Amino acid sequence: MEKSIQTKNITVKVFRFNGDTDVLPYYKEYKLEVSQEDVVLDVLNRIKWEHSGSLSYRRSCRHGICGSCAVKVNNKGVLACKERVFDLIDLFGDELVIDPLNKQRVIKDLVIDKKDFWDKYDAVQPYLVADVEEEPEKENLVTPDEVEKIADADYCIQCGACYYSCPVIEVNPEFIGPAAFAKAYRFTSDNRDDAKIERLETVSQMGSGVWDCVKCFECAQVCPKDVNPIDKITRLHQQTFQEGVAESNVATRHAVGFKHSIEQHGFLDEGGLVFYSEGPLGMVQHIPEAVNMFKNGKIPMPWNLPKSKNLEEIKKIVKISSTAKF
Amino acid sequence: MAKKLRYALYTGCTAKESTPELLKSTLAVAEKLGIELDIIEEASCCGASHLQDFDDHLSLVLNARNLCYAESREAPMVTLCNTCQLNVSMTKNRLDFDNKLKDRVNQDLSEVGLEYKGVSDVKHFLYAILEDYGLENLKKKIVKPLKNFNVAPFYGCHNIRPSSLHGKNNGGENPYVPNSLDQLIEACGGKPVDYEEKNKCCGFHADLQAPETANKLSGNALTGAVDADADFMVTPCPLCHLNLDVKQKKAGEAVGREVNIPVLHLPQVIGLALGIEPEKLGLNHHVVKAVYF
Amino acid sequence: MVKEPILISATAHYSMGGIPTNIRGQVRKNRDELVEGFYAAGECACVSVHGANRLGANSVLEALFFGRHVGKEMVKDIDNLDFGEVSEADAYNMVQEINYILRNNGIESVSKIRDELQESMTENAGVFRTEETLKKQLEILDSLRKRFKHIRIEDKSRLFNTELQEAIELGHMLDYAKFIVEGALFRKESRGSHYREDYPKRDDENFLKHTLAYMDKDGNISIETMDVTLGKFEVKERVY
Ligand SMILES: Cc1cc2nc3c(=O)[nH]c(=O)nc-3n(C[C@H](O)[C@H](O)[C@H](O)COP(=O)(O)OP(=O)(O)OC[C@H]3O[C@@H](n4cnc5c(N)ncnc54)[C@H](O)[C@@H]3O)c2cc1C
Ligand code: SF4
Ligand code: SF4
Ligand code: FES
Numbered sequence: 001m002e003k004s005i006q007t008k009n010i011t012v013k014v015f016r017f018n019g020d021t022d023v024l025p026y027y028k029e030y031k032l033e034v035s036q037e038d039v040v041l042d043v044l045n046r047i048k049w050e051h052s053g054s055l056s057y058r059r060s061c062r063h064g065i066c067g068s069c070a071v072k073v074n075n076k077g078v079l080a081c082k083e084r085v086f087d088l089i090d091l092f093g094d095e096l097v098i099d100p101l102n103k104q105r106v107i108k109d110l111v112i113d114k115k116d117f118w119d120k121y122d123a124v125q126p127y128l129v130a131d132v133e134e135e136p137e138k139e140n141l142v143t144p145d146e147v148e149k150i151a152d153a154d155y156c157i158q159c160g161a162c163y164y165s166c167p168v169i170e171v172n173p174e175f176i177g178p179a180a181f182a183k184a185y186r187f188t189s190d191n192r193d194d195a196k197i198e199r200l201e202t203v204s205q206m207g208s209g210v211w212d213c214v215k216c217f218e219c220a221q222v223c224p225k226d227v228n229p230i231d232k233i234t235r236l237h238q239q240t241f242q243e244g245v246a247e248s249n250v251a252t253r254h255a256v257g258f259k260h261s262i263e264q265h266g267f268l269d270e271g272g273l274v275f276y277s278e279g280p281l282g283m284v285q286h287i288p289e290a291v292n293m294f295k296n297g298k299i300p301m302p303w304n305l306p307k308s309k310n311l312e313e314i315k316k317i318v319k320i321s322s323t324a325k326f
Numbered sequence: 327m328a329k330k331l332r333y334a335l336y337t338g339c340t341a342k343e344s345t346p347e348l349l350k351s352t353l354a355v356a357e358k359l360g361i362e363l364d365i366i367e368e369a370s371c372c373g374a375s376h377l378q379d380f381d382d383h384l385s386l387v388l389n390a391r392n393l394c395y396a397e398s399r400e401a402p403m404v405t406l407c408n409t410c411q412l413n414v415s416m417t418k419n420r421l422d423f424d425n426k427l428k429d430r431v432n433q434d435l436s437e438v439g440l441e442y443k444g445v446s447d448v449k450h451f452l453y454a455i456l457e458d459y460g461l462e463n464l465k466k467k468i469v470k471p472l473k474n475f476n477v478a479p480f481y482g483c484h485n486i487r488p489s490s491l492h493g494k495n496n497g498g499e500n501p502y503v504p505n506s507l508d509q510l511i512e513a514c515g516g517k518p519v520d521y522e523e524k525n526k527c528c529g530f531h532a533d534l535q536a537p538e539t540a541n542k543l544s545g546n547a548l549t550g551a552v553d554a555d556a557d558f559m560v561t562p563c564p565l566c567h568l569n570l571d572v573k574q575k576k577a578g579e580a581v582g583r584e585v586n587i588p589v590l591h592l593p594q595v596i597g598l599a600l601g602i603e604p605e606k607l608g609l610n611h612h613v614v615k616a617v618y619f
Numbered sequence: 620m621v622k623e624p625i626l627i628s629a630t631a632h633y634s635m636g637g638i639p640t641n642i643r644g645q646v647r648k649n650r651d652e653l654v655e656g657f658y659a660a661g662e663c664a665c666v667s668v669h670g671a672n673r674l675g676a677n678s679v680l681e682a683l684f685f686g687r688h689v690g691k692e693m694v695k696d697i698d699n700l701d702f703g704e705v706s707e708a709d710a711y712n713m714v715q716e717i718n719y720i721l722r723n724n725g726i727e728s729v730s731k732i733r734d735e736l737q738e739s740m741t742e743n744a745g746v747f748r749t750e751e752t753l754k755k756q757l758e759i760l761d762s763l764r765k766r767f768k769h770i771r772i773e774d775k776s777r778l779f780n781t782e783l784q785e786a787i788e789l790g791h792m793l794d795y796a797k798f799i800v801e802g803a804l805f806r807k808e809s810r811g812s813h814y815r816e817d818y819p820k821r822d823d824e825n826f827l828k829h830t831l832a833y834m835d836k837d838g839n840i841s842i843e844t845m846d847v848t849l850g851k852f853e854v855k856e857r858v859y
Contacts (some may be wrong), residue, residue, distance in 0.1 A: 018776055018778060019778055020776045020777065020778045021776060036623070037625065037626040048730075048781075048782070049728075049730035050730070052773060053728075053729070053730075053772050053773035053774055053782040054772075054773045054774035054776070054782055056774075056779050056780075056781050056782075057781075074502070074503075075502065075522075076502045091500055091502060091503060092502075092503065107778065107779055108776075108778050108779045111779050167526060167527050167529075167543055168532075168536075168539055171538070171539050171542040171543065172536070172538070172539050206535060207536075211532070211535050211536070212532055212535065212536045212539060213531075213532065214527050214529045214530070214531050214532045214536075214539065214540065214543065215375050215483070215484075215527075215531040215532075216483040216487065216526070216527035217412075217483050217484070217487035217488050218483075218487065218527070220487065220488040221487045221488050221489060221501055228488075234375075234378055234379060234382075237378075237379035237380070238379065238380070238381075238382055241380055241381075249535070250534050250535050251534065251535035252380075254376055254534050254535070255376045255377065255379045255380040256380050258371065258373055258374065258376050258377035258380070259377060259380065259381065259384065261371065262370050262371050262373075262377070262388065266369070266370040266371070267339045267342060267343070267369075267370065267371050268339040268343070268371050268374075270339065270340075270343050270344055274534070277534055278534065285537075288575075289572050289573060289576075292572060292613050293344060293572055293613070296610070296611045296612065296613055297346060297610075297611050298343075298344040298345065298346065298572070298611060299343075299344065300342075300343055300346075305343075306339070306342040306343065308367065308368060308369060308370050309367040309368045310368040313368070313391075313438045314370045314388075314391075316437065316438055317384075317387055317388060317391060317434065317435075317437075317438060318384065318388075320434055320437055321383055321384045321387040321388075321434045322381060322383075322384050323381055323382070323383040323384060324380050324381035324382075324384070326380065
């Protein structure tokens with residue numbers, strides 16, 4: 001089927017705010033005809049070049065490699081130079097609202113201050129730490145299998161779309177965030193790197209580290225380069241155990257507790273798991289909820305705990321398939 | 327309907343323990359709709375993304391084993407929990423696309439006489455109703471429409487994100503503007519309300535180590551629904567349910583509000599509209615009682 | 620299969636030539652002299668390792684090797700260099716350039732002039748050019764440069780002013796375009812990525828030379844040449 005280039009009429013509402021002159025931000029509406037091949041950046045450029053020269057946004061390479069142009073359209077984080085407007089119309093209809101990645105950090109219009117993003121990025125030492133020979137005699141060979149481990153972590157362009165879509169960042173300013181975790185993994189899985197343990201220690205701190213991720217998959221969904229940060233976060237968790245960096249705390253015991261529970265019952269012993277993770281003292285804080293749950297028949301008595309049929313089979317699997325120790 | 331629907335039901339842990347009402351209501355609804363659910367009693371926990379943090383291989387083998395029992399029933403697997411859905415389908419996806427990995431896993435499974443083949447699909451109950459049973463068919467069976475109720479859908483993360491994984495088993499739900507639950511609420515006669523947090527995270531998976539984070543996220547969701555004038559919320563995920571119902575008080579406190587809003591499981595809402603008595607749907611198990619029913 | 624039209628457009632991949640330097644990265648003032656304390660390396664520089672064309676993937680040499688090498692040379696020199704004199708007038712000129720754009724109340728739009736510049740340069744001074752198209756382009760450039768004096772921008776603020784930035788860049792693009800066109804007119808032969816349809820053959824006798832071009836205050840360009848150091852390799856036609 002042969003098609004010619006289609007066009008559509010849309011209304012675009014753009015977040016405007018000039019920190020020098022405006023007291024409050026506002027939305028300005030523009031009506032445009034867009035074509036099938038237009039990306040969001042084309043829309044912004046047209047507004048800037050044909051309607052309002054003062055509209056400010058970051059852009060540079062315009063082919064998805066510099067990471068400067070990320071914005072939100074109807075709350076979806078996008079790389080402006082990659083996201084096709086027609087795809088957005090399919091999702092949201094013909095009224096598009098373009099916002100900065102984070103409204104609290106706006107400098108001007110769609111330009112935000114990414115200092116928090118970069119500070120956390122720096123915290124994981126986003127570079128190879130190795131004694132590199134000044135005048136090497138031969139290449140430093142890395143095998144395809146070793147490269148495979150780094151996986152897609154290396155494709156990150158630091159656009160910040162994941163970071164400013166992460167719900168934990170919004171409520172916990174200490175949280176290092178998906179992009180920096182993915183970068184940490186990029187080096188902890190690089191066999192030439194010498195700072196693996198140090199990085200794993202940084203990313204496994206309670207409060208700021210990987211254990212504070214709520215596993216919402218927003219970062220995996222939004223990433224325009226398919227870095228899949230939550231997948232890298234999971235691998236960092238695993239590495240902290242593999243490398244003996246994991247300390248015994250409520251989070252690590254919780255993860256390990258699943259194994260014990262499965263081994264004993266097949267299913268979880270939810271109460272037992274919380275007890276194992278929190279310890280007797282930590283348990284106290286859960287008492288009000290536990291009482292409530294008990295009253296409402298949400299806590300089975302030990303003799304009523306569900307057990308899997310074929311429990312012996314599960315025990316055997318846990319025995320032969322376990323690969324991690326704690 | 328041409329053929330009777332039949333699934334291998336993977337209950338997960340929560341529906342057997344802290345949200346028994348979920349299993350109860352699911353079975354009641356299935357019976358009423360004539361859907362056959364064959365419970366996989368041999369199954370183990372899916373690892374809930376936590377075992378995955380510790381031991382990737384073990385969690386793969388355990389999930390593959392669970393899938394084997396759906397395969398031996400020659401039925402697609404149906405799940406009741408978003409996180410089960412995520413972990414099972416992530417396992418399936420990895421094994422189906424990586425033969426080497428599949429061989430490794432099957433080597434372990436062969437020790438207990440099993441083999442993962444990859445022939446059973448895995449679907450959340452929500453999408454089994456929506457995609458397989460069909461909303462039109464459901465509408466025909468509604469006898470007690472939830473008229474005059476404003477209902478806040480709460481989707482939960484692991485059914486909609488990442489869409490690259492879930493897309494083919496959730497009708498291509500768009501994670502930014504999901505609408506399956508909205509449609510279901512409408513089919514049951516209720517009025518879905520729109521609010522910003524409906525596709526956001528409840529924070530469950532960091533409950534123990536970062537309760538402030540989890541409570542704030544749940545608190546935002548609850549107040550979002552309240553402010554949108556919802557009479558109650560509905561979720562397809564028992565873990566979201568725990569955070570929104572059992573921990574409602576703390577969640578409200580975390581965002582400086584007193585909230586009091588019932589949260590129903592998806593099959594409870596369907597069940598009510600089908601005219602099933604509230605007790606059979608386990609409404610009595612909730613901490614915040616759904617006083618309307 | 621669905622057939623859909625896709626957008627294809629030309630993009631700048633690499634800029635051949637540039638700021639002439641010696642092998643230490645010191646910028647040349649002309650054939651014989653250097654500018655003290657001024658170094659260049661990378662794509663902006665022309666240390667003359669590539670000839671009239673750059674092979675794919677070879678900017679690693681310019682950017683990585685010379686970046687490092689020139690940096691090291693700078694370290695060697697730095698102790699023996701003093702800061703040059705900076706006059707208040709120089710600073711004033713810079714400020715004036717910016718203020719002129721901010722305050723000018725003309726009728727021309729930066730984006731329109733830039734569009735016309737880009738389109739006409741692609742058309743008349745792209746890879747394939749002739750004396751006729753180049754001369755035509757010189758006229759277009761003169762008129763665009765005049766119009767540039769009458770631009771007006773909307774954004775008068777001092778905060779992240781990308782409109783101001785685009786205007787300044789356009790001024791530089793107009794200058795740079797003139798260097799390209801005059802250089803192409805001067806070179807009556809075809810070599811590397813410069814293809815004169817009216818002179819399709821390479822002419823080593825007259826043009827195996829570097830072009831050094833200078834712009835005066837009024838925007839006029841004068842040209843001189845400099846010999847090419849050939850080294851080990853003989854000049855060859857690119858046949859792929
Ligand atoms: C699409 C594309 C693909 C390419 N692919 C390849 C390839 O596959 N292989 C290959 O070898 N080459 C390739 N090249 C060419 C190569 O990438 C470049 O030549 C090389 O990156 C140039 O490096 P550089 O450091 O010299 O300059 P740049 O990387 O351009 O750096 C110049 C820096 O100067 C800064 N700057 C500019 N003005 C100012 C100012 N006034 N004050 C302060 N800072 C300023 C800029 O912000 C920038 O950071 C490609 C180029 C493009 C465009
Ligand atoms: S999965 Fe974790 S890191 Fe990614 S967006 Fe959610 S909370 Fe943030
Ligand atoms: S991980 Fe993806 S979304 Fe996050 S900064 Fe990198 S490229 Fe952007
Ligand atoms: S402009 Fe560079 S990534 Fe969009």
